[in-house]
Amino acid sequence: VDLRVHADRAEKDPVAVARGALRAAKDAGADALLVDTAGRLHVDEELMDELGRVRDAVKPHATILVLDGMVGQEAVPVAQAFGERLPIDGVALTKMDGDARGGAALSIRAATGIPILYLGTGERLSGLELFHPDRLASRILGMGDVLSLVERVQDTVDQDQAEKLQRQLEKKQFTLEDFHEQLKQVRKMGPLDELIKMIPGAGKMLPAGGQVDETELVRIEAILQSMTHKERRSPEVLNGSRRRRIARGSGTRVQDVNRLLKDYGTMKKMMQQVGKLRGGKGKRMPMRLPW
Numbered sequence: 001v002d003l004r005v006h007a008d009r010a011e012k013d014p015v016a017v018a019r020g021a022l023r024a025a026k027d028a029g030a031d032a033l034l035v036d037t038a039g040r041l042h043v044d045e046e047l048m049d050e051l052g053r054v055r056d057a058v059k060p061h062a063t064i065l066v067l068d069g070m071v072g073q074e075a076v077p078v079a080q081a082f083g084e085r086l087p088i089d090g091v092a093l094t095k096m097d098g099d100a101r102g103g104a105a106l107s108i109r110a111a112t113g114i115p116i117l118y119l120g121t122g123e124r125l126s127g128l129e130l131f132h133p134d135r136l137a138s139r140i141l142g143m144g145d146v147l148s149l150v151e152r153v154q155d156t157v158d159q160d161q162a163e164k165l166q167r168q169l170e171k172k173q174f175t176l177e178d179f180h181e182q183l184k185q186v187r188k189m190g191p192l193d194e195l196i197k198m199i200p201g202a203g204k205m206l207p208a209g210g211q212v213d214e215t216e217l218v219r220i221e222a223i224l225q226s227m228t229h230k231e232r233r234s235p236e237v238l239n240g241s242r243r244r245r246i247a248r249g250s251g252t253r254v255q256d257v258n259r260l261l262k263d264y265g266t267m268k269k270m271m272q273q274v275g276k277l278r279g280g281k282g283k284r285m286p287m288r289l290p291w
Helices: 014-027 045-058 069-085 103-112 133-140 146-156 159-170 176-188 192-197 215-225 229-233 240-250 254-279
Strands: 064-068 090-094 116-120 128-130
Touching: 014 045, 045 069, 064 069, 064 116, 069 090, 069 103, 090 103, 103 116, 176 215, 176 229, 176 254, 215 240, 215 254, 240 254
Parallel strands: 064 090, 090 116
Antiparallel strands: 116 128
């Protein structure tokens, strides 16, 4: 994320490292300093004392407690123990993309009065979300989280690409180049299982364990990247020898290439139908990306 990091390999005392980081941030004219302390158990007195010394050394404007959302109700006594040792301004709950429903968030707020500020729903930067109580309640009840999905689409979808696709659909054009661009847009939005869980009722379609095998997307992208621009724009030129070359280049089989082309043909017909609806007489239908 292009953030400057302060590291002092020679210094073993975390308090001294934190002080050095504060000096470096001031010297650099930085707007903010994020001090990320090592994880610790609330029953480890030595590490808890160290945490207090770090706080005294840097005097932060805000202190955020990061809790593992998978621990469930055990998060409550942990939050209480940390709150007794130093002022906590808010909590970030991580691993909320797993099977955890998030009931711990409600309990933490009720038992400690500490507000929940952030939810961690993945390892990418896009997986850090502002906490919205009503949306978490919907997740707990299995009702999805459409607003978060809409926000993620707005943050990641290239508007120019969307408008270009719209114009091409009106001309009844949809090439493998367009398909490739759409695939890249979807992959930027994060893991598919995260997106599916945000759609009301769709989470029930996930396999046991709630994980989607994304290797098929990787395989499709490899096949598309092994094609030339001409082949993606004019798939009709893909004869047998070209398909064999693409399969070798992508580490797949010719059958995989054929299946992708067949699926593309089906999708193209569907997209052309969308184009007819949009290009016909009368009021134009609102258009959004098919994903």
